[in-house]
Amino acid sequence: MAVTGLILIAFLLFHMYGNLKVFIGEEAFNHYAEWLKTDMLYPIFPKGGFIWCFRLVMLAALVLHMWSAITLWLRAKKANPDSYAVKKRLERTYSSSMMRWGGIILAGFLVFHLYQFTIAPRDPASPYNSVVTDFSQWYFVLFYALWLIAVCMHVRHGFWSAFATLGANTSEESHMVLNALAWIVALLIYIGFILPPVCILFGLIGA
Ligand code: HEM
Secondary structure, eight states, rough: OOHHHHHHHHOOOOHHHHHHHGGGGHHHHHHHHHIIIIITTTTOOOTTTTTHHHHHHHHHHHHHHOOOHHHHHHHHHHHTTTGGGGGGGHHHHHHHHHHHHHHHHHHHHHHHHHHIIIISSOOOOOOHHHHHHHHTTTTHHHHHHHHHHHHHHHHHHHHOOOOOOHHHHHHHHHHHHHHHHEEEEHHHHHHHHHHHHHHTTTSSSSS
8 A cells, every 4th residue: 555655646746747847838748748658768668668568557556556445444344343432543543534535536536537638638639738728717727626635635644654654653753754744745746736727727828
């Protein structure tokens, strides 16, 4: 759960950074999207080959992450069938159910996101145009702003607990450092992702 979660957070940071190329302009953004799909790690991999390896690794990480979540959920249920009877566990139960439901929301809307920009983009010839056209609509910006809250809440708790699982939460001081880092990463992801849609909506990009 911890390792696959950190792989997915690394993907988010990479994706967020790439999206910021929209600020440079249409040519730079489309060139970047084209490079991802055809030239990434060429000629070590054949043209267009690496993106499929990348997608397979991401899919494997996602499937293993969800499988671990379900396995742990079932194990916790079996070990503690009447969790309400144990008051001390309430806080942990609260954050675990936030993670469960947050994860379900996150993954559910990811299907929509993939449909919108990868499977059926508005302008298949220009990812820039697809992004600018869609985020000129306020309801898409609102939808992403809300979805990203679920993503970032999941990342904040996930980042913290992944490092705790891996043994980094050894003292009061490391607890504080991990907590601060988790907030920084979550806020960075939120701001970095929402900035392009908001700037598009207000005509600062693509006007
Ligand atoms: C406002 C925020 C976001 C924007 C503007 C955005 C934009 C895009 C665009 C334009 C593509 C298509 C790239 C292409 O095919 O040329 C894409 C693909 C993708 N996005 Fe996002 N994205 C955002 C947030 C997210 C988040 C939060 C996640 C994960 C939880 C995510 C996961 C993905 C994945 C998995 C792909 C498919 C990559 C592939 O084709 O291999 N995106 N996104």
